Amino acid sequence: MTRKKVKLAYIEDLSSRKATFRKRKAGLMKKMYEISTLCGVDACAIIYSPFNNEPQVWPSNEGVQDVLSKFEELCEIDQSKQKLNQDSFLRQRIRKTDEQLKKQIRLNREKELSQIMYRLLSGEILHNLSIDDVNDLQTKMVRFRKDITMRIHSLEEAEGHPINGN
Template identity: 55%
Template sequence: MTRKKVKLAFIANDSARKATYKKRKRGLLKKMDELTTLCDVKACAILYSPYETRPVVWPAPSGAKDVIASFKRLPEMEKVKKMVSQEEFLRQRVAKAHEQLKKQQKDNREKDMTHVMYQCLAGQD
């Protein structure tokens, strides 16, 4: 059975929203575990929820503290090297899409010219 695309919108039904939260949380924590195991990276997750009195901390509070502490120990230049604001992220995406558009237009022009040349060689106008 194939999965259908999920429309991202607020789930109005409380019980359905809670069930979806539990499933998604379990999936997210499983992916975090796979990421740390397969790629040998340090990662942590902190989930705040209205359904639980305390936040869920993965892998454990001490592990999360270690990851956060190692991030805080990094020099300022290393911390912000790959960080981008929402505006900068969107600007990069627009620039990338613009480059892809230019490349596609160039490819289309070349294909059109090739098609016209073949028509000329075949004696068509």
């Protein structure tokens, strides 16, 4: 059974907000326990809330102190190696999205050129092609012909005799 997507917005009702906080905090603490146990990593959580005067920590104050002291003993380069702040996270996401966009533009262009090529090969006359379209189409057709020639040669080698045609 799947859950419905939760709309992330501030919960106005105080009692609902407290209940949600309590449940989410318990889930977070459980996840911290699971990741430290299953993966064998040192982990800790410190949660400040408006509902408690003292911060809540996992696993214990001593455990948190151990993890934090290990972290502070690392040199600054090692400390910041895997850290992500909002700025670097957003830059990383933008870079990844830009790469995906460029890839999709390239794939769309390839599909467009394939459609034009097949229309031309079927005898259709296209008058509205730009110089770029013609140049890209020529490159694609040369590549397409090389692929066909290579496929013919591999089939000839597999069968042991030449296939007629140019």
